[in-house]
Amino acid sequence: MPAYVYDLNGLKQHAxxxxxxxxxxxxxELFYAAKANPDAAILRALDxxxxxxxxxxxxxxxxxRETLPAARLAFGGxxxxxxxxxxxxxxxVERIHVExxxxxxxxxxxxxxxAVLLRANLPIRTAGAALQMSGPFGMDExxxxxxAHRIAHTPHLTLRGVHAHLASGLDAPAMLDLARHIIDxxxxxxxxxxxxxxELNLGGGMAVDYRSPESRFDWGAYAAGLPDCAAxxxxxxxxxxxxxxxxxxxxxxxxxTTHGETYVVLRGGTHHxxxxxxxxxxxxxxxxxxxxxxxxxxxxxxxxxxxxxxxxVFARDVPVPSSLRPGDLIAFGMAGAYAWNISHHDFLMxxxxxxxxxx
Ligand SMILES: *Cc1c(COP(=O)(O)O)cnc(C)c1O
Numbered sequence: 444m445p446a447y448v449y450d451l452n453g454l455k456q457h458a459x460x461x462x463x464x465x466x467x468x469x470x471x472e473l474f475y476a477a478k479a480n481p482d483a484a485i486l487r488a489l490d491x492x493x494x495x496x497x498x499x500x501x502x503x504x505x506x507x508r509e510t511l512p513a514a515r516l517a518f519g520g521x522x523x524x525x526x527x528x529x530x531x532x533x534x535x536v537e538r539i540h541v542e543x544x545x546x547x548x549x550x551x552x553x554x555x556x557x558a559v560l561l562r563a564n565l566p567i568r569t570a571g572a573a574l575q576m577s578g579p580f581g582m583d584e585x586x587x588x589x590x591a592h593r594i595a596h597t598p599h600l601t602l603r604g605v606h607a608h609l610a611s612g613l614d615a616p617a618m619l620d621l622a623r624h625i626i627d628x629x630x631x632x633x634x635x636x637x638x639x640x641x642e643l644n645l646g647g648g649m650a651v652d653y654r655s656p657e658s659r660f661d662w663g664a665y666a667a668g669l670p671d672c673a674a675x676x677x678x679x680x681x682x683x684x685x686x687x688x689x690x691x692x693x694x695x696x697x698x699x700t701t702h703g704e705t706y707v708v709l710r711g712g713t714h715h716x717x718x719x720x721x722x723x724x725x726x727x728x729x730x731x732x733x734x735x736x737x738x739x740x741x742x743x744x745x746x747x748x749x750x751x752x753x754x755x756v757f758a759r760d761v762p763v764p765s766s767l768r769p770g771d772l773i774a775f776g777m778a779g780a781y782a783w784n785i786s787h788h789d790f791l792m793x794x795x796x797x798x799x800x801x802x
Pocket of ligand 1: 476478479497519520608611612646647648649679680681682683
């Protein structure tokens with residue numbers, strides 16, 4: 444205690460059903476964004492059901508390549524170093540998602556063959572909202588034009604298409620709307636730049652609703668709604684693939700009331716499961732009473748960890764059985780993505796959790 448528990452069988456079924464939805468005549472290729480959870484057992488479980496993996500650092504690249512020597516890889520992310528770009532070419536990365544003209548210039552100067560998607564960050568108007576990935580990601584049209592020009596004059600580089608990861612947390616209709624806007628802009632642009640058999644990577648960001656653990660992104664509607672178009676489409680979700688099949692299980696150390704608020708103090712904390720703090724939600728959970736427990740009326744409590752900071756909160760003012768007591772177990776669900784791997788493990792020097800794989 445505490446432990447992460449991954450349901451690899453459930454994960455395989457989930458990935459297989461998504462992949463089945465994508466398998467229409469020209470359905471999009473499915474890559475997994477490894478940053479959501481790069482656990483080797485998870486990568487291996489996903490491998491038969493995805494077309495490839497998107498990696499965002501030299502570390503991820505090395506790790507995914509070691510874990511899956513034959514996997515198709517795409518390398519994205521801002522701030523790639525020369526060493527990382529060289530490593531990508533050494534390790535046989537299939538597509539490099541170039542983020543800026545300077546990055547492209549450094550890649551060109553290496554004098555090695557590389558196939559490139561240019562990452563676009565265009566303000567796109569969808570149903571009522573203008574979307575644009577905030578932050579240092581991708582390029583506007585002027586920079587994209589400069590890159591296309593540079594590639595056209597660099598024989599060892601090939602422009603294969605456009606990459607656009609513009610939003611996250613969108614449901615299928617909103618994702619489709621965004622996809623149509625990207626396609627409408629990118630196809631003529633790629634044609635104007637003479638790109639044959641163009642590729643369009645539409646990114647990830649498929650919604651995961653932590654308030655509704657049973658709901659799922661509608662992959663069938665998404666795949667069916669994508670327009671038939673002249674480009675090879677590709678998507679690279681992370682969270683919506685792996686979030687549902689991980690649990691963080693721990694036990695109650697103390698139950699106390701201070702200033703009228705009841706706190707349930709759990710072993711471990713957000714240094715193991717940072718997701719609720721990062722996303723600003725209550726992490727969904729199930730109570731497993733030590734003695735099987737009778738049913739008791741629920742009472743509101745705040746579930747916290749062992750860290751000496753008021754931010755160490757898993758769920759605030761949520762109903763728990765009023766009989767909850769030390770030794771009872773709590774299993775936090777939806778802890779399979781952006782969970783252990785985004786947490787600040789060494790803060791306060793508590794022990795690390797165990798990892799269990801159900802298969
Ligand atoms: C993080 C990221 C993804 C995956 O996003 P999810 O919200 O986990 O689906 C895909 N592509 C890029 C470029 C990313 O940065």
